[in-house]
Amino acid sequence: MASVTSYDVAARAGVSQSAVSRTFSKNGKVAAATKARVLKAAEELGYQPNLLARSLITGKTGMVAAIVSQTSGRYYPEVVQMLATALESAGKKMLLFYTDGRIDRVEEVLTEIGRYQVDGIIATTQFAPDRREMIRALGRPLMLVNRVDPKHEFPAVICEQTEAASGLANSLVEAGRKRVLLLSGPKDNFVARHRLMGALDGLGSAYLDTVKGDFTYDCGVAAAHQITSMKADAVMCINDSMATGVIDGLDRLGVQVPQDIWVTGFDGSFAGSLGRYDLTTYVQPIESMVNEAVRQLCLIIDEPDTTVPGQTFQGQVRVGRSAPL
Amino acid sequence: MASVTSYDVAARAGVSQSAVSRTFSKNGKVAAATKARVLKAAEELGYQPNLLARSLITGKTGMVAAIVSQTSGRYYPEVVQMLATALESAGKKMLLFYTDGRIDRVEEVLTEIGRYQVDGIIATTQFAPDRREMIRALGRPLMLVNRVDPKHEFPAVICEQTEAASGLANSLVEAGRKRVLLLSGPKDNFVARHRLMGALDGLGSAYLDTVKGDFTYDCGVAAAHQITSMKADAVMCINDSMATGVIDGLDRLGVQVPQDIWVTGFDGSFAGSLGRYDLTTYVQPIESMVNEAVRQLCLIIDEPDTTVPGQTFQGQVRVGRSAPL
DNA sequence: AGCAGGAGTGCATTCGAATGCAATCACCAA
DNA sequence: TTGGTGATTGCATTCGAATGCACTCCTGCT
Numbered sequence: 281m282a283s284v285t286s287y288d289v290a291a292r293a294g295v296s297q298s299a300v301s302r303t304f305s306k307n308g309k310v311a312a313a314t315k316a317r318v319l320k321a322a323e324e325l326g327y328q329p330n331l332l333a334r335s336l337i338t339g340k341t342g343m344v345a346a347i348v349s350q351t352s353g354r355y356y357p358e359v360v361q362m363l364a365t366a367l368e369s370a371g372k373k374m375l376l377f378y379t380d381g382r383i384d385r386v387e388e389v390l391t392e393i394g395r396y397q398v399d400g401i402i403a404t405t406q407f408a409p410d411r412r413e414m415i416r417a418l419g420r421p422l423m424l425v426n427r428v429d430p431k432h433e434f435p436a437v438i439c440e441q442t443e444a445a446s447g448l449a450n451s452l453v454e455a456g457r458k459r460v461l462l463l464s465g466p467k468d469n470f471v472a473r474h475r476l477m478g479a480l481d482g483l484g485s486a487y488l489d490t491v492k493g494d495f496t497y498d499c500g501v502a503a504a505h506q507i508t509s510m511k512a513d514a515v516m517c518i519n520d521s522m523a524t525g526v527i528d529g530l531d532r533l534g535v536q537v538p539q540d541i542w543v544t545g546f547d548g549s550f551a552g553s554l555g556r557y558d559l560t561t562y563v564q565p566i567e568s569m570v571n572e573a574v575r576q577l578c579l580i581i582d583e584p585d586t587t588v589p590g591q592t593f594q595g596q597v598r599v600g601r602s603a604p605l
Numbered sequence: 606m607a608s609v610t611s612y613d614v615a616a617r618a619g620v621s622q623s624a625v626s627r628t629f630s631k632n633g634k635v636a637a638a639t640k641a642r643v644l645k646a647a648e649e650l651g652y653q654p655n656l657l658a659r660s661l662i663t664g665k666t667g668m669v670a671a672i673v674s675q676t677s678g679r680y681y682p683e684v685v686q687m688l689a690t691a692l693e694s695a696g697k698k699m700l701l702f703y704t705d706g707r708i709d710r711v712e713e714v715l716t717e718i719g720r721y722q723v724d725g726i727i728a729t730t731q732f733a734p735d736r737r738e739m740i741r742a743l744g745r746p747l748m749l750v751n752r753v754d755p756k757h758e759f760p761a762v763i764c765e766q767t768e769a770a771s772g773l774a775n776s777l778v779e780a781g782r783k784r785v786l787l788l789s790g791p792k793d794n795f796v797a798r799h800r801l802m803g804a805l806d807g808l809g810s811a812y813l814d815t816v817k818g819d820f821t822y823d824c825g826v827a828a829a830h831q832i833t834s835m836k837a838d839a840v841m842c843i844n845d846s847m848a849t850g851v852i853d854g855l856d857r858l859g860v861q862v863p864q865d866i867w868v869t870g871f872d873g874s875f876a877g878s879l880g881r882y883d884l885t886t887y888v889q890p891i892e893s894m895v896n897e898a899v900r901q902l903c904l905i906i907d908e909p910d911t912t913v914p915g916q917t918f919q920g921q922v923r924v925g926r927s928a929p930l
Numbered sequence: 931a932g933c934a935g936g937a938g939t940g941c942a943t944t945c946g947a948a949t950g951c952a953a954t955c956a957c958c959a960a
Numbered sequence: 961t962t963g964g965t966g967a968t969t970g971c972a973t974t975c976g977a978a979t980g981c982a983c984t985c986c987t988g989c990t
Contacts, residue, residue: 556856
């Protein structure tokens with residue numbers, strides 16, 4: 281309401297508006313004495329610079345849009361929190377958008393983003409290929425996390441998935457598992473696809489079959505029946521949420537993990553590490569990944585012409601009781 | 606970079622900038638024909654109105670700040686997601702801030718918020734009493750969720766906690782528990798305090814002692830030792846995260862829940878409902894609460910002089926295996 | 931004393947869109 | 961044909977802050 285502007289401060293300090301502006305911006309030259317007076321006046325009036333007005337001139341808002349695809353998993357919330365922390369310490373504000381996994385939401389979200397002049401975008405969502413042009417048109421740097429642009433136009437920070445899945449699968453085989461079932465994710469999902477590929481590769485003849493999943497706990501529970509009827513001796517789930525669901529579902533059927541069946545997950549989410557589940561899973565270093573993504577994004581923001589390489593991280597297998605490798 | 610302005614569109618459509626502005630704002634009067642031409646030109650140039658520039662005039666940004674106090678619990682992420690969804694469908698963008706439970710962060714966050722001209726604020730964080738003036742100075746409506754302003758200056762949507770805790774405590778006593786331990790939360794936390802008060806009240810002589818906690822899973826695990834040494838026959842935890850921690854901690858000591866000790870939580874978080882924990886807990890209708898908070902906030906935003914009542918919701922006890930009431 | 935150099939400052943303009951007011955236009959009735 | 965009416969439209973200004981440019985002083989040096 282009674283919003284205080286730089287003119288008000290200027291009047292009270294007996295200087296020009298320019299002087300006020302200069303004391304509040306990084307590279308303004310002001311004499312120490314006037315700076316002090318301006319700050320005093322600002323303090324007294326409770327002045328805060330209007331960053332949106334500033335952005336009209338500078339072209340920078342200090343806001344970064346985060347797009348996350350909130351499958352109902354336990355994994356994305358952790359990513360969001362880390363994003364918030366990382367952006368915060370980079371001095372950026374986070375404008376958060378969820379797509380709820382619906383690809384059509386991406387378009388809506390992108391137009392909204394365009395209207396808000398964010399400095400950059402971090403996305404953990406898949407884009408339809410024809411959105412590429414739209415993103416380019418936004419004219420804002422985009423950083424992908426655990427997604428990859430097939431044409432490598434946009435930099436991506438990812439965690440190696442295929443080899444990891446293959447390695448985990450291999451370990452199962454070497455540990456003597458002979459009938460391994462896969463619980464997969466949505467076909468169009470990047471990580472799901474890569475994990476699946478790796479797993480298939482690593483299982484070899486121990487591969488039994490694939491059950492279609494959707495990343496949710498409930499779907500894990502629901503799959504339990506099918507799993508037992510196929511007499512699998514291990515289930516590789518493409519994420520942790522489903523793995524916890526499978527464990528609970530099997531439990532209800534009176535099937536013991538790991539005595540009767542082994543179960544593995546993928547992600548390294550908090551829920552999976554809870555003592556009662558103690559999943560064997562592939563732990564992604566999300567914190568490092570998110571930090572790196574933010575770091576690289578900030579580089580482009582500060583120096584618009586640089587290109588940035590992205591990065592591929594390696595996670596590691598955590599062995600829990602659910603599959604005592 | 607090549608940002609398209611209303612002037613560009615105007616030029617291409619052969620009209621004035623005003624016409625463009627009017628076709629893109631709610632209450633602008635434009636002839637259907639010119640509107641069509643403008644839209645066509647806008648489409649061709651990929652024009653998107655700059656909402657921040659607009660906000661200079663209208664005084665509204667369409668952004669709402671959300672402040673959450675991210676204790677590491679499993680509960681706040683769910684709140685964040687619901688907030689996002691609710692704000693989204695109210696047509697607001699969410700600017701998200703975490704305080705990490707540090708009260709000093711609140712001040713930083715509030716000044717940032719002041720600089721970004723948000724239309725309103727939704728907070729699940731406790732404010733130090735002397736921040737009241739600061740918030741008032743922001744001149745922006747504030748809605749509290751599960752926090753209460755002692756002076757009732759700011760509207761709050763909360764879930765009834767004290768009676769609920771008392772009721773739950775009572776049920777434990779009636780079910781024959783005689784030595785009930787409390788695992789409390791931070792003293793300055795609103796919900797923790799109210800839940801504790803209620804529990805004390807409801808337990809009567811079955812109250813054994815209070816162990817200080819901090820809402821985290823780890824702290825629940827750590828408390829297990831103390832719990833057994835005090836020979837409690839039930840533990841009331843002030844939130845679900847700690848309850849799951851307690852269960853796992855006891856498990857490691859070979860103590861069975863519920864055979865040897867009963868455990869209850871508070872929140873109704875997803876993790877607590879997982880089959881392996883199956884907590885008896887007090888489920889808060891967070892979704893309704895968040896929706897109501899957003900609804901009321903939007904009312905004030907649209908009609909700045911209205912006051913809004915807040916609301917108190919009732920949750921309900923969900924009985925799980927962790928304390929088979 | 932005279933002058934070059936530099937630091938501080940203010941003026942005026944700019945960013946992109948909204949809006950009050952005045953001008954224009956089409957159309958209808960007399 | 962003329963005046964009136966309402967609907968559109970454009971002009972000019974405004975929001976709050978940043979910044980190029982020109983101007984004023986104050987130093988310090990010769």
